[in-house]
């Protein structure tokens with residue numbers, strides 16, 4: 503890759519760069535006043551996600567505010583369960599709530615087939631964002647991991663520990679595997695459509711990897727992420743599209759996460775025992791800064807950011823990001839300051 507190739511793609515190609523590319527998980531969202539202004543026009547969050555022009559405007563907001571090195575599709579991971587007819591709603595201060603969550607084996611057997619065309623509003627948003635972006639800024643498409651989508655679909659809402667889901671998969675293991683394979687097929691078709699519409703990179707969010715023990719993590723999560731990535735690598739449409747995997751604080755050793763064959767591992771902020779030496783030349787790395795640091799003073803932000811940059815300065819293919827998403831309580835000025843000090847380092 504040459505000097506004119508976007509920094510994000512060079513890092514994903516495992517090149518050592520003097521300045522890392524910068525983008526942030528949840529870079530579009532409630533912490534930005536310009537987001538809140540658009541959001542106030544919609545009663546339902548999902549209605550906003552179904553408007554491709556609004557999604558384009560929202561995805562461009564952080565690019566315009568902070569000149570980041572990548573845009574991410576504005577949408578949500580729960581579009582897939584919604585397309586399976588589970589009725590996803592977002593309730594103020596409560597988060598997602600499903601009208602018809604999965605309650606039994608029969609619900610899984612009777613699930614309607616996934617039709618990727620039902621999510622054409624997402625691919626239209628991808629195309630619009632791609633058109634709005636300068637040519638040198640790549641667009642990241644995304645989906646939730648099959649496990650994380652299954653957890654919301656069974657629990658029916660968010661939860662700290664997803665106890666009902668853990669009970670369900672323990673009691674209904676075979677049917678749970680059927681659900682996970684249906685979700686894996688849906689994720690593949692969905693991501694393929696996003697790439698056809700213009701996504702340059704894909705990120706898979708396994709946001710609830712942390713609630714599984716090591717054995718369950720392999721059985722219910724990585725066992726589906728691995729074939730999903732393999733299917734993407736074997737399809738002519740997606741074979742050249744780099745895949746980033748974010749797993750929230752997974753209870754596994756570095757080897758098993760590397761065995762997913764993701765092109766890049768997005769490190770949660772507390773994943774400090776991840777063995778970088780095993781990743782050299784195999785995968786790029788991303789993230790690792792605790793987002794809560796952004797609630798601190800500029801001095802502390804600088805000190806903690808430099809610790810992360812020192813840690814990855816010799817790693818071939820590091821992408822600067824947080825160890826999880828930006829939260830609504832973070833001040834946009836601090837986000838701007840963070841991008842400046844990374845580029846000055």
Ligand code: 1CP
Pocket residue numbers: 526527528529530531532541547574575576577578579580592597598644660661707709826827
């Ligand atoms: O009322 C509002 O304004 C809704 C807030 C919001 C936003 C801005 C939600 C609801 N989703 C989003 C956008 C979103 N979600 C994006 C695009 C924005 C960007 O990154 O710039 C992305 C990539 C997501 C992905 C997402 N949604 C994840 C994975 C990332 C992560 O943080 O781990 C998850 C778990 C969700 C579910 C979700 N969506 C929204 C909420 C409140 C939740 C629940 C979170 C929980 O269970 O605690």
